[in-house]
Amino acid sequence: MAEIKYDIVEEIGTISETSSGWSKELNRISWNGREAKYDLRDWSPEHAKMGKGITLSIDELKALKELLNKMDI
Template sequence: MADIKYEIKKEIGSISESPKGWNKELNLISWNGKEAKYDLRDWAPDHEKMGKGVTLNLDELKQLKKLLNELDI
C-alpha cells in the first residue's frame, strides 16, 4: 500500500472525543501534496494515526452546511 502523505493546513475544530482520547475533527488538509480540502475524521491525540473519514471540497462543504441548516434540530 502506498504511503499517504498529509499536511494539516488548518485545525478548524473538534466535534467529540472518544474514551480512548481520539478526537473527531474538522480540518483543512492537503493529501499527497494536492489542494487542501475539508476533512472530517477521527484522529489520535498526536495526529499520527487516523480513522476513516470524509473529504469535501468547498462547494460540497457549502452544500452540507445548507442541508444542516435546513434540519429541524
C-alpha cells in the same frame, strides 16, 4: 500500497472526543501535496493515526451546510 502523505493546513475544530483520547475533527488537509480540502475524521492524540473519514471540497461543504441549516435540530 503507496504511502499516503498528508499535511494538516488548518485545525478548524473538534466535534467530540472519546475516553481513549481519539477525537472527531474538522480540518483542512492537503493529501499527497494537493490543494487542501475540508476533512472530517477521527484522529488519535498527536494526529499519529487516523480513522476513516470524509473529504469535501468547498462547494461540497457549502452544500452540506445548506442541508444542515434546513434540518429541524
